[in-house]
Amino acid sequence: MLDTERWTMINIVLFGPPGAGKGTQAQRMMEATGLPQVSTGDMLRAAVMAKTVVGLEAKKFMDAGALVPDEVIIDLIRERMKEDDAKEGVMFDGFPRTVPQAEALAEFVEVSIVLAIEVPDDRIVERICGRFSCGNCGAVYHDKFNPLPESGCECGSFSEKRRADDTEETVAARLQAYHEQTSPLAAFYREAGLFVSIDGDRDID
């Protein structure tokens, strides 16, 4: 667990292109740090499933591989950070994704470090096409790189859930959004002295 005498709050930003492994590493780091994973992608998918106003608004952007408008995302995060489990800090996964999102975040949360998982574009398509998660516990797998064991998931389930936007066409749009709208954030956090680059083009461990 964290040394809470030194730190009142630790907020980690996991940064990187779609399919870099942010969610996978967040799940592992959750065990190591005790900090909850805050994934705007997961929150949006839950909203889409529940057919909330936010979900209905977000769906068209997500299906197209485009970013959901900043105001929607910032409201989601502002509400999420009020919850009890966020008091010692969180691991942001897939947020912030634009400079305005980072600026808005800075008004109510201090970012401790940005861990950037670097993966070249040509590896991303093969990573995204083929990935799935356990329908029961959410553990992330991949047909080729991290297959479901013959005995099923650690939780005992055999159900596989695949994301609607993990297709070759949508990946291209998501990569473009990453390069145009998200990668400028690297300079923002580098200037703040918070940016740490990690080679993500190797095995998960």
Ligand code: ADP
């Ligand atoms: P990935 O990192 O693999 O693209 P995510 O689950 O983080 O997957 O995001 C899925 C989709 O949800 C994105 O393509 C985008 O439409 C939307 N989304 C998630 N987080 C954000 C964000 N911070 N800002 C804008 N859109 C977001």
Ligand code: ZN
């Ligand atoms: Zn499972």
